[in-house]
Amino acid sequence: MDAASLSELIASQFYTLNFDSKNPHKKINHAKGFCSSGEFAPRKNITQDFDIPMLKEKNIPALVRFSLSGGDLNASDKSKIRSMALKLTGTESWDIVMTNAEINFINKPQDLSRFLAIKIDEKQGKISATEAANRIKNIESIARFQSYEKRVPLTSSYSQASFHSAHAFYFRNKKGEFVAARLKFVPLNSKDSKGISQGEFDKLSNDFLESNFKNELKKGEISFKFMLVLASINDDINDINALWSGLHKEIEVGILRIKKYEGKGCNGDVFMPNILPEGVGEPSDPVFLVRNLVYALTFARRQ
Numbered sequence: 001m002d003a004a005s006l007s008e009l010i011a012s013q014f015y016t017l018n019f020d021s022k023n024p025h026k027k028i029n030h031a032k033g034f035c036s037s038g039e040f041a042p043r044k045n046i047t048q049d050f051d052i053p054m055l056k057e058k059n060i061p062a063l064v065r066f067s068l069s070g071g072d073l074n075a076s077d078k079s080k081i082r083s084m085a086l087k088l089t090g091t092e093s094w095d096i097v098m099t100n101a102e103i104n105f106i107n108k109p110q111d112l113s114r115f116l117a118i119k120i121d122e123k124q125g126k127i128s129a130t131e132a133a134n135r136i137k138n139i140e141s142i143a144r145f146q147s148y149e150k151r152v153p154l155t156s157s158y159s160q161a162s163f164h165s166a167h168a169f170y171f172r173n174k175k176g177e178f179v180a181a182r183l184k185f186v187p188l189n190s191k192d193s194k195g196i197s198q199g200e201f202d203k204l205s206n207d208f209l210e211s212n213f214k215n216e217l218k219k220g221e222i223s224f225k226f227m228l229v230l231a232s233i234n235d236d237i238n239d240i241n242a243l244w245s246g247l248h249k250e251i252e253v254g255i256l257r258i259k260k261y262e263g264k265g266c267n268g269d270v271f272m273p274n275i276l277p278e279g280v281g282e283p284s285d286p287v288f289l290v291r292n293l294v295y296a297l298t299f300a301r302r303q
């Protein structure tokens with residue numbers, strides 16, 4: 001199946017699974033979320049490392065949306081996997097869309113389609129929840145993710161988690177060569193970024209992420225350090241489901257400062273991972289193209 005047909009199929013599977021006629025305009029994935037704003041300050045000398053003209057700017061306005069995956073507007077906040085999407089709008093635009101997992105749960109769009117097909121069968125009562133879980137475990141990339149996921153720290157707020165791109169993007173260095181790196185946002189207001197205990201996590205309510213974040217912002221800005229994790233020779237840059245192990249060279253790009261809670265205002269926006277500034281190239285893995293095609297389809301469909 002070509003990328004366009006596969007994207008149509010995946011978008012329609014998301015709609016079969018998560019459409020709610022009472023909320024026809026909600027996002028079909030990552031529905032529960034809220035918005036905030038601030039600015040991104042590139043590190044002073046970053047353009048000595050990378051030829052990315054946008055990073056010459058001092059303060060780039062940033063829109064930041066935090067969300068949980070899935071289509072449920074009332075999903076429980078006691079979810080280990082959480083997300084952050086950014087829109088940096090300066091002389092150019094840069095959308096960065098991440099989760100708090102270093103890797104994604106699939107590495108081929110076909111695996112996502114298989115996963116969605118199983119969830120649809122479960123929803124339609126064709127198979128039990130146990131059968132669905134067993135079938136899902138048989139998808140190799142998902143099994144790998146499930147074993148990795150145990151290591152993701154449990155946190156009490158979006159301000160405490162690190163967020164990761166999973167895809168490796170290409171960054172133009174001063175020699176004009178493009179080098180591969182994954183993106184990482186590291187929390188600077190760390191109280192518990194290494195995680196809280198399962199007991200503490202269990203005591204949290206089903207709805208605390210938005211109010212906690214809002215209250216934290218009343219006390220001061222919430223910041224993240226934007227780092228590039230450069231690929232080493234042994235890393236598979238085309239597998240978003242593969243962990244990069246061992247020490248990696250990391251370069252600081254700058255600091256994201258979130259200053260204002262913006263309510264649900266941006267929940268209808270779309271964050272397109274292929275909106276990139278000059279000097280940053282698209283990943284070459286097999287998921288990226290389909291991912292962007294699906295976002296364009298679901299965004300159009302929910303208008």
Ligand code: HEM
Binds near residue numbers: 167
């Ligand atoms: C083929 C691969 C993928 C598909 C089909 C897919 C599907 C979707 C869809 C349908 C949406 C809602 C788009 C909208 O209408 O606004 C979405 C949002 C999102 N996805 Fe994916 N996704 C994929 C890969 C990924 C990966 C690799 C990541 C993380 C690295 C990711 C993180 C997110 C996040 C954070 C959002 C919410 C963005 C926002 O706040 O609006 N997705 N995804």
